[in-house]
Amino acid sequence: MASERARELARRQKAEAKALKAAKKNSDNPADWGTVRQLRETYKLAAGHRSSTPWILLACVLGCTALGVVLGLWLGWPVMWILIGFFGGLTLGLYVLQRIVRRAAFARAVGQPGGGEMALSMLDKKKWHYAAAVTVDSQMNCVHRAVGPGGLILIGDGRGAHNLLGSEAKRYKQVLYGVDVQTIMIGDKTGQVRLEDLTGYIKKLPRTLNQEQVEEIAYRLKGLDRVHSRVPLPKGPIPTSGNMKISRRAMRG
Numbered sequence: 001m002a003s004e005r006a007r008e009l010a011r012r013q014k015a016e017a018k019a020l021k022a023a024k025k026n027s028d029n030p031a032d033w034g035t036v037r038q039l040r041e042t043y044k045l046a047a048g049h050r051s052s053t054p055w056i057l058l059a060c061v062l063g064c065t066a067l068g069v070v071l072g073l074w075l076g077w078p079v080m081w082i083l084i085g086f087f088g089g090l091t092l093g094l095y096v097l098q099r100i101v102r103r104a105a106f107a108r109a110v111g112q113p114g115g116g117e118m119a120l121s122m123l124d125k126k127k128w129h130y131a132a133a134v135t136v137d138s139q140m141n142c143v144h145r146a147v148g149p150g151g152l153i154l155i156g157d158g159r160g161a162h163n164l165l166g167s168e169a170k171r172y173k174q175v176l177y178g179v180d181v182q183t184i185m186i187g188d189k190t191g192q193v194r195l196e197d198l199t200g201y202i203k204k205l206p207r208t209l210n211q212e213q214v215e216e217i218a219y220r221l222k223g224l225d226r227v228h229s230r231v232p233l234p235k236g237p238i239p240t241s242g243n244m245k246i247s248r249r250a251m252r253g
Helices: 002-025 035-049 054-076 078-109 117-122 162-175 195-203 210-225 242-251
Strands: 127-137 143-150 151-156 181-185
Touching: 035 054, 035 078, 054 078, 054 195, 078 117, 078 195, 117 127, 117 143, 117 151, 117 195, 127 162, 127 210, 143 162, 143 210, 151 162, 162 181
Parallel strands: 151 181
Antiparallel strands: 127 143, 143 151
16 A cells, blocks of 8 residues: 555656656746757847857857967967867857847847836846836836945936936935935937946946945835835836847846
């Protein structure tokens, strides 16, 4: 009787493991993918954005390998230098692929409602706290928020977000006494910051807060959010496919 129960338990565990393996194989979540599939999907995204991607990657590998051959013939130990050149070419190719994917991902996000969230997701989570679309109007213009070493920053996202950004900045200044509120408008016009440059722009802001102050303001903002109802941003227009998730991972290197 005990052996029968043991066999039944083993069959059940085997069936569950098989079902889990099949679910991961067909999953759209990159966290469930293996390294090979991650690289394959990332390459597809890059090649779809820039048709010359395979030739660029091939040039990286062949160029570095050729350099290894030259150094090997000049300095001796040709096999070692060829291997160094080859693996150096692979490393360079992966770096170039990451840059192409980054541009592809931001190109897809430009003009999409809430696209600024992608840039904010690239910030160091240990230093920065961010909240996407803390305020949204009927035209899908929105304001994102980030607080970190550079201070409290409100980011206007959308062609008509100027007025919304101004009103939000005024509200935060009234509620958070003594806290400097900075505003950034995403766009290509003078005085605005391009979406693909937003992460770097925020990181380069002069340091005005230490980590203790950042955590204190973040805590106060949680209380503010509880009393200020936030309209959720519809997920439909925003790219949320596996390729987009792959791109975020690739953009972090």
